[in-house]
Each structure stands twice: as C-alpha cells, then as structure tokens.
Amino acid sequence: MSNIAIFPGSFDPITIGHVDLIKRALPLYDKIIVAIGVNSQKKYLFSLEERLEWLRKVFADEPKVEVGHFSGLTAHYARQIGARYLLRGLRNASDFDYEKTISQLNNIVGEGIETIFLISQPAYSHISSTIVREIIIGGGDATPFVPEALRERFKST
Numbered sequence: 001m002s003n004i005a006i007f008p009g010s011f012d013p014i015t016i017g018h019v020d021l022i023k024r025a026l027p028l029y030d031k032i033i034v035a036i037g038v039n040s041q042k043k044y045l046f047s048l049e050e051r052l053e054w055l056r057k058v059f060a061d062e063p064k065v066e067v068g069h070f071s072g073l074t075a076h077y078a079r080q081i082g083a084r085y086l087l088r089g090l091r092n093a094s095d096f097d098y099e100k101t102i103s104q105l106n107n108i109v110g111e112g113i114e115t116i117f118l119i120s121q122p123a124y125s126h127i128s129s130t131i132v133r134e135i136i137i138g139g140g141d142a143t144p145f146v147p148e149a150l151r152e153r154f155k156s157t
Helices: 016-028 048-058 074-081 093-109 129-137
Strands: 004-009 031-038 065-071 085-090 114-119
Touching (some): 004 074, 016 031, 065 074
Parallel strands (some): 031 065
C-alpha cells in the first residue's frame, strides 16, 4: 500500500505558505494529493478550473504531487483514493483548536485516517488565502504571497 497524503483546501488562491508545507512534507510520503474541496455553499473568488490550473502549474516539476478535487467529505475522498493521511498546516493556536476537532471527526468518519500537522514557518504564519483574497479584491499587490509561477497573474493594476 502506498503512503499517500491529501492536502485538502480551497486554494482560493494557493499561497507560498501552502507551497512551503507541501514541499516540507514531501519526504514523508510517496505521494501528496493537493485536493480542492468543492463546497456548494461557499462562494469562491476564483473558479475551480483556475485553481486546478494554478496547482498544476505550481507543482509541474514535482512528480510526487498530484492535483485533484472532490465534493463531499474529505475522509470519504481519502478512502476512495487510498490515502491514509491528511496533511494540515497550523499557523497559530486558533488554527490548532479548529483543526484538532476536524481531525478527530475525520479519524472517526474516515475509519482511522490520521491527520498530520506541520507548524507554519514563521515567515509564512501571517499568510492566509483569506487575507490574500482581500488584497486582490482591494487592488493591492498580492505577488509577495503567491508562488513564483503565479506572480504575473497577481500583480496589482
């Protein structure tokens, strides 16, 4: 059985913090699937197609990273693709409180799926997709917060 992890999220947009976590986790797994969770109740700034394209572009040179998407429960998706681990990043204590509860529920629903937490590097702990979206909506320069491969797309006008 392969050692597969899922790094789920909305990636609306992907940030340099996300990329750092994925690259730091690569030695731990045979494969990491960066998977966009689609929630019909949530409003996204960018389309699913754009976000998938960006993920593929960012990880084009990384053979251990695959890109996917799913709707429904993350734990069900994990079981469907044979992943035993969920990868999550923690920026602060608030993230931990939220993610701990979700990980416990995923462990039950996902019949033993484990969540592995990586602490954000201090240089990235202030970055979130939510804040980057606000910068973009406000017409600011989001390039310091997105991966190099996407910086041209996010220069302020």
